[in-house]
Amino acid sequence: MKILVIGGGNMGRTYARSLLRAHLVKQEDLMILERQSDKLADLEREKLGSVFTSAESCLAAADLIILAVKPQDSAALFASLRPLTDPQQVYLSIMAGVTISSIQSGLGVEKVIRAMPNLPAQIGLGMTAYTASEAVTRIELVLVQNLLNTTGKAIYVDDEYSIDATTAISGSGPAYVLYFMQAMIEAATEMGFNASQAELLVAQTFRGAVELQMKNDLTCQEWIDRVSSKGGTTEAALNTFRATSVFEDIKHGARAALDRAIALGKS
Numbered sequence: 001m002k003i004l005v006i007g008g009g010n011m012g013r014t015y016a017r018s019l020l021r022a023h024l025v026k027q028e029d030l031m032i033l034e035r036q037s038d039k040l041a042d043l044e045r046e047k048l049g050s051v052f053t054s055a056e057s058c059l060a061a062a063d064l065i066i067l068a069v070k071p072q073d074s075a076a077l078f079a080s081l082r083p084l085t086d087p088q089q090v091y092l093s094i095m096a097g098v099t100i101s102s103i104q105s106g107l108g109v110e111k112v113i114r115a116m117p118n119l120p121a122q123i124g125l126g127m128t129a130y131t132a133s134e135a136v137t138r139i140e141l142v143l144v145q146n147l148l149n150t151t152g153k154a155i156y157v158d159d160e161y162s163i164d165a166t167t168a169i170s171g172s173g174p175a176y177v178l179y180f181m182q183a184m185i186e187a188a189t190e191m192g193f194n195a196s197q198a199e200l201l202v203a204q205t206f207r208g209a210v211e212l213q214m215k216n217d218l219t220c221q222e223w224i225d226r227v228s229s230k231g232g233t234t235e236a237a238l239n240t241f242r243a244t245s246v247f248e249d250i251k252h253g254a255r256a257a258l259d260r261a262i263a264l265g266k267s
């Protein structure tokens with residue numbers, strides 16, 4: 001099976017690397033289509049497969065095509081691919097917001113899988129949700145599921161609203177977590193730690209808290225209760241967070257991401 005990744009950016013490269021690392025595809029069966037000339041040398045150097053600059057020279061040979069360009073570039077991409085597509089090809093899109101029906105009509109194909117991964121896929125710790133059009137066969141779906149599993153965990157969802165919601169939670173989520181970390185690192189440096197000490201204090205705290213939560217049955221609130229002593233330091237911090245509505249603000253932020261994902265699908 002030949003796989004073509006369209007868009008050799010953060011996510012396109014992540015997929016290419018994962019597929020090769022997991023031996024799901026051989027280097028000679030992997031192709032990358034990238035339009036930006038300054039990225040070509042890097043892609044060649046990394047030996048992620050054959051690198052192409054025009055769809056005419058690679059699309060027809062591909063059985064599975066991974067669409068990894070920005071949503072705003074999708075219309076122009078679809079227009080350039082449409083005359084070259086084959087109805088037997090399977091298209092896997094990871095573009096935020098872009099709906100299965102717009103991919104089908106834009107490309108003139110029926111077999112479309114829409115997935116929403118996240119950046120930790122780079123280190124095999126990704127979280128992906130995916131769904132598929134009716135024309136995708138069970139065998140094709142399992143094949144793509146194997147592919148997604150090389151980047152971390154993956155769940156099948158029934159509808160595209162859930163893909164947009166995944167975008168707002170786990171797709172964009174790493175940035176929210178890193179934003180929180182950034183604030184804590186800044187607080188630590190303001191308290192006198194140097195930059196590397198501050199980063200270690202914060203990163204190890206995040207790792208420990210996440211591992212605790214994932215490896216046990218307690219809820220977040222139950223763990224929070226175990227850290228907080230009555231009249232203690234944690235309570236002082238949490239009372240301040242509550243007074244400034246950080247909790248609601250985070251939910252509002254995630255909601256704004258969902259609204260944006262839905263809007264991207266309509267533009």
Ligand SMILES: NC(=O)C1=CN([C@@H]2O[C@H](COP(=O)(O)OP(=O)(O)OC[C@H]3O[C@@H](n4cnc5c(N)ncnc54)[C@H](O)[C@@H]3O)[C@@H](O)[C@H]2O)C=CC1
Binds near residue numbers: 006077
């Ligand atoms: N970065 C992230 O954390 C995540 C991104 N996504 C989705 O993945 C997609 C790609 O995102 P990134 O990799 O971060 O973007 P990026 O900007 O790093 O990569 C996109 C690449 O596509 C190339 N490109 C654009 N139009 C093209 C065309 N017509 N032909 C060939 N190449 C073309 C660009 O030159 C660029 O190298 C987006 O749709 C985004 O919504 C999904 C989940 C997480």
Ligand SMILES: O=C(O)[C@@H]1CCC=N1
Binds near residue numbers: 167
């Ligand atoms: O910010 C974005 O639009 C993309 C989708 C999820 C993560 N990055």
